[in-house]
Amino acid sequence: xxxxxxxxxxxxxxxxxxxxxxxxxxxxxxxxxxxxxxxxxxxxxxxxxxxxxxxxxxxxxxxxxxxxxxxxxxxxxxxxxxxxxxxxxxxxxxxxxxxxxxxxxxxxxxxxxxxxxxxxxxxxxxxxxxxxxxxxxxxxxxxxxxxxxxxxxxxxxxxxxxxxxxxxxxxxxxxxxxxxxxxxxxxxxxxxxxxxxxxxxxxxxxxxxxxxxxxxxxxxxxxxxxxxxxxxxxxxxxxxxxxxxxxxxxxxxxxxxxxxxxxxxxxxxxxxxxxxxxxxxxxxxxxxxxx
Numbered sequence: 001x002x003x004x005x006x007x008x009x010x011x012x013x014x015x016x017x018x019x020x021x022x023x024x025x026x027x028x029x030x031x032x033x034x035x036x037x038x039x040x041x042x043x044x045x046x047x048x049x050x051x052x053x054x055x056x057x058x059x060x061x062x063x064x065x066x067x068x069x070x071x072x073x074x075x076x077x078x079x080x081x082x083x084x085x086x087x088x089x090x091x092x093x094x095x096x097x098x099x100x101x102x103x104x105x106x107x108x109x110x111x112x113x114x115x116x117x118x119x120x121x122x123x124x125x126x127x128x129x130x131x132x133x134x135x136x137x138x139x140x141x142x143x144x145x146x147x148x149x150x151x152x153x154x155x156x157x158x159x160x161x162x163x164x165x166x167x168x169x170x171x172x173x174x175x176x177x178x179x180x181x182x183x184x185x186x187x188x189x190x191x192x193x194x195x196x197x198x199x200x201x202x203x204x205x206x207x208x209x210x211x212x213x214x215x216x217x218x219x220x221x222x223x224x225x226x227x228x229x230x231x232x233x234x235x236x237x238x239x240x241x242x243x244x245x246x247x248x249x250x251x252x253x254x255x256x257x258x259x260x261x262x263x264x265x266x267x268x269x270x271x272x273x274x275x276x277x278x279x280x281x282x283x284x285x286x287x288x289x290x291x
Contacts (some may be wrong), residue, residue: 055188067130143183152176178211
């Protein structure tokens with residue numbers, strides 16, 4: 001299966017699961033419901049759910065058992081984008097080629113939509129019948145909160161206008177973007193594996209490497225891409241004076257750093273054999289994509 005076929009298959013599956021997530025309980029406010037659906041069901045790469053499915057397959061997990069973790073991680077990602085786009089954060093007008101949630105609705109509704117999507121993620125995950133439910137919830141909570149994505153966003157805001165060194169920038173990116181990508185891989189594996197399993201450690205190393213590589217490539221695309229292809233405003237990081245790998249190291253060195261991380265990710269998969277080939281293909285896609 002080609003990497004695009006793998007992604008397409010995961011996208012089709014997760015779209016159905018995400019749509020079903022909105023039927024768990026009714027929303028008393030139609031505007032909030034519309035804003036939530038607008039933010040989640042409006043497209044996207046769905047790479048995090050695809051990683052959940054690919055990691056689960058690599059260790060023999062049942063696909064049906066992977067649906068709830070895959071949906072939960074995408075709901076967390078969607079909530080983070082809604083909040084990240086707000087005027088108090090990155091103040092973006094465009095997301096996935098469409099007006100951002102606060103532009104399509106209003107700031108208050110966008111804040112509430114993000115809050116509700118985060119809650120829905122854990123509702124979906126907790127509604128699943130998994131033998132390692134505690135580990136799944138703990139993994140997603142850790143990656144989403146102060147020790148992961150939210151902590152990374154705080155570092156990102158504090159870094160605007162400053163010039164952190166390469167290690168500080170790595171810490172920022174590993175938290176803001178990398179933590180949820182690593183969690184996606186771990187969630188897929190934890191459906192089947194115990195937390196002490198050596199395969200989980202290998203997959204975690206893989207997730208950490210591709211998580212940072214993904215963000216470095218995002219930084220590169222902010223320089224080399226176009227708004228039409230990216231679906232968001234090209235050059236926005238530079239305009240905000242945000243620290244990025246190209247700004248810190250130069251474009252060529254940033255590309256070499258992403259390639260080195262790809263090599264780390266592929267090396268981590270060796271012990272899993274041919275079952276991990278889809279994960280290897282996804283890792284290559286991370287630093288070759290155009291959006």
